[in-house]
Amino acid sequence: MIKGFVRKIGFTLAVAASILIFVESSLSKQKKILPSSRAQTQLSFAPLVKSAAPAVVNIYTRRVIQTRAQTPLFNDPFFRQFFGEKFEFGGRTRKRVQNSLGSGVIVSNDGLVVTNFHVIDKADEITIVLADRREFEADVVTRDKKTDLAILRIKGRTEKLPYLSLRDSDTLEVGDFVLAIGNPFGVGQTVTSGIVSALARTARGVSDFDFFIQTDAAINPGNSGGALISLDGGLIGINTAIYSRGGGSNGIGFAIPSNMVATVIDSAVKGGVVIRPWVGASGQTVDADIARSLKLPTPSGVLLNSVHPGGPAAVAGLKVGDVIVSIDGKDVPDANSLKFRIATLLVGGQTLIRAIRSGRPFERRVNLIAAPEEPPRDLWLITGSNPYAGAEIANLSPALVEELALKNGSTGVIVLRLKRGSPADRIGLKPGDILIRLNHAKISSVARLKKLLRTDYKAWRIEIRRSGRLLQLLIRG
Structure with a gap:
């Protein structure tokens, strides 16, 4: 019995020894190896920075x-x-x-x-x-x-200058190494390194297109307009903003993707005026509740809630209630992505939109045109003895909606400017207000309001829309 016990101990020790040898062998394989050549000690971004x-x-x-x-x-x-x-x-x-x-x-x-x-x-x-x-x-x-x-x-250059070529920003992936080059705080040209922290990031108040590359490469005041480059030397973004409470870098910087930069450069080369394509459709991001009600597999895409009659989207067969999921093969997870994708395309071409209707996927080719000026603006500075006097108004059209960066699908008559101290200013009208009704009569156009103002009212019941809210004013004559 004792011999059997000893044999078991011996067997156990032998197994333990073999496991220890195996672990030691595995650890020896994972040990860091010292550089074996001078070249291995000189890995650097220097050649990239020099170019x-x-x-x-x-x-x-x-x-x-x-x-x-x-x-x-x-x-x-x-x-x-x-x-x-x-x-x-x-x-x-x-x-x-x-x-x-x-x-x-x-x-x-x-x-x-x-x-x-x-x-x-x-x-x-x-x-x-x-x-x-x-x-x-x-x-x-x-x-x-x-x-x-x-x-x-x-101005005044006499020779060809060094320049950076744009790289397709859609090829970026989270985790890619990037370099930021700029002039922070005016100290002189400075290079910082980091990775792509996120893509399609929102940075409120920076631009109308909330679609940025986020990086932890240090970006500070003075870096604005500088380059964000990939390790192949391509320009993948223009550094534009940081998230900071104290004004310095906290490792959260934002760059405008090169694909958006390319469209503005193209406009500059062709004459200087930026004209973006218009498809005549807009919508809201599909959230979990919408996805559940539409029986979609994931809360992703854009549910169309506005399709302009006669616009490119309507002509192509898109309807209110359709869910757009991709444009030219690129995913459209939310409304910001849809806006960005369309803005990076060129007027005169076509785009392939993939959507879902009643649970079934389908594709449509949509023409890309400039937003039309229809109806004409019919600018009018209101005069006379009425509460609107001193307000300059215009008919909203897709072109004016685009120009003023309003919500797509906005229609009616908008206040553009106010004369200081005028009746319109005193009653509280503001630029951007959309005139809805006067004494229950709909204000569908500038011409319609002109006709309504020919009547002498004893009381003025004014209805406007401001930032999506309906407001009413009652003014005694």
């Missing part, structure tokens, strides 16, 4: 601002209340120069530079400083506030 950095420029802008200096007397709250907040009596006009800085990227050898709109907005003078410290003046070719992009042209 890309000359195409990244610093941008300095100068703007003259006129200010009015008031006497200390009018800082007294009593006088401000009596004369009004905007009273400027007694002050002299002074000129002040405001300087700002940013970055840009040369995208053609003839001196075309892409940067952010907010970098050059309202600038009186623009100076571009190349990587070799040469300075040139620049003209603005294209301004596109909706994408926060601008295209500049370097």
Whole structure:
């Protein structure tokens, strides 16, 4: 019995020893190996930076601002209340120069530079400083506030310049290495590295198209307009914003994808005016509740709730209630993606839209046209003795909706501007208000309102839509 026990112990020890040898063997295979050559110790982004950095420029802008200096007397709250907040009596006009800085990227050898709109907005003078410290003046070719992009042209160059080629931003994947090159805080050209943290990210208040590349490469003030490049040296984005409470980098930076940049560059080359395609359809993101009610496998896609009669989408056979799931083979998970995908296409072509109707998938080819100016704007500055006097109004058309970045499908009559102190200003109308009804009569057009204002009302019941909310005003005559 003792011998049997000893044999069991011996067998157990032998097995344990073999396991230990196996573990040690496995660990030895996982041990880090020291570099065996000088080349292995010199892995670096330096060659990539050397080829890309000359195409990244610093941008300095100068703007003259006129200010009015008031006497200390009018800082007294009593006088401000009596004369009004905007009273400027007694002050002299002074000129002040405001300087700002940013970055840009040369995208053609003839001196075309892409940067952010907010970098050059309202600038009186623009100076571009190349990587070799040469300075040139620049003209603005294209301004596109909706994408926060601008295209500049370097003046006075005498030779071909280094530039970066655009890479298809749809080939990016989360986790890819990227480099950010720019001029943070005006300290000079700086390179930071990181990865693609997320794609199709929303950054509210930056542009009308909430579709950005997110990266943890350090981006700081002054980097705006700089390059985000991939490891093959292609330009994949224009650095534009950071998420920060203190103004410095917190590892959350946003870049405009190169596919959007390409459309603005194309517009600059063709004449400077950015014209985006219009399909005449819009909708809402499919959430879990919608997906459940429509018996969709996943909460993804865009449920169409507006299809413009006679528009390209309607002509192609799309209807309200259809769910768009892809455009040209690229997934459309939400409404922002749909807006972005259409905006990166060119007017005059076609796009293949895949959608679902009553649980069945189908495809339609949709023509891409410029948003039509139909009905005509019929601009009118309202005068006379009525509550609307002092308001400049216009008929909403797909073209004006696009221009004002309103919700697709908006119709009716919109307030564009107000005269300060006018009756319309005093009753609380604001630019962007859509006039709905006057005394229960629908305001379908400018011409219709003109006809309604010919009547002398004892009371004015005004109905407007503001930011999606219906408001009513009652004014006694």
